[in-house]
Amino acid sequence: MSESDIIVCRCEDVTLADVRRCLEEGYTTFEEIKRILRVGMGPCQGQTCSVIIQREIARYLNKPIEEIKTHKTRPLVTGVVLSDIAGASDD
């Protein structure tokens, strides 16, 4: 299967070829790649792509995977409708 047919991030439709091109351009941390390709910015918040990309970075840099940081975890854990938050009462 070709690199450009392998989807790494399903939320933002990013392929393995996209990620490898980014690495070649010198972006070798998840946070840098995220800002260029949007990996980890979609509704699943990197739950699928983070480990795959971590492994790709480790391979590219020839480092053990545990030395490669994954993405920054941000709120929310799951998508919530804005008007539901607005309507929720404090008590």
Added chain:
Amino acid sequence: MTKKSIVIIGAGISGLSTAYYLAKKGLKDILVVDKNFLNSGATGRCGAGVRQQWGTKLNCILAKKSIEFFAKAEEELQYDKSIEFKQKGYLILATDKEEDETFKENVILQNSLGISSVKLTVEEALKIVPHLNPNSFISATYCNTDGHVNPFLMSEAYYKAAKRLGVEFSFFEEVLNIETQNNKIQKVITNKREIITDKILNAAGGYAYEIGQMAGVDIPVYSEKHEILVTEPTKEMQGPMVMSFSKNIYCQQVPHGSFLMGRTTPDAPHNHDILSSWKFLDEMSKTVTEILPEVAKLRVIRTWAGSYNVSPDHQPIISDTVNLEGFYIACGYSGHGFMFAPITGEILSQMILGLEVEDYAKELHINRFKENRVTDFERSVV
């Protein structure tokens, strides 16, 4: 020991733009250092809007010249991707009589400077954004050449163009101290090395004050946290950025399909905190539910925050320094450094190379605060 013609501190949009223009004008041995990675600071955290509807002359001029650049940026920088420049306007809501009066004056000022903004009634505004709550505002202003640029990709476009012109970048390198002697710069000391130079550009964004202190230069700016959220992507439903100063909201659908929205935290402490808060989410969702109820039906998927670097008059400091030769400053943008970046780089490259600088740009000098020459104050800030 490394020797450089200039050390630019900060690879945010102001540092990148200035590096590009300096190299384009022929300066060699330019070094840009950043303590983190590309897009890690305020530029990569901003709301991605670009507008010309300001309340001060200087901000209007800076914005207009910058938008003119965004329109031709891909070509000029030979960027192989799109910077996602979208010109669908900014719609700014007035919610009371006082704001309505101020906006009338703003439009007169903007028009006098060649910015094509117009004053709109509620009915006219609804034609542009039909899902606005008609009871949430009394009038609006609109400028159809305002819009959106992707900050990550705009930064990358400058970064790659500057690199092609020979600019050297060093990431994950933090400036720890600046050595001076007889009002001249000697060295920049980082966590990795010492660099000999006689010129520095302080483009450190949220940390501009601290860099100033290292050089013994007092810069009257502070940093404060501003929060922002993004929704799931949806069909194209809103052209312009909708903004209200009194309701404390800006909200735009970006070309990707998601909505970005943010607000100011009243009385935010002056510090470098950039953690997301529950309070922001609570207040933001209430405001958007009131003004844009259709948008409030979307799911929020992420929140984050970044620093505004705020100046006393909410206009940037683009300046040299009287008491320290070769020390240049680009800070205090008060939340709008991204959208003023092209003209920032143009002005600073002229100053640094000793070229002719236009008169208006001289008014952005840091000495305006010392000499009580501050005549204008920008109110149009969220």
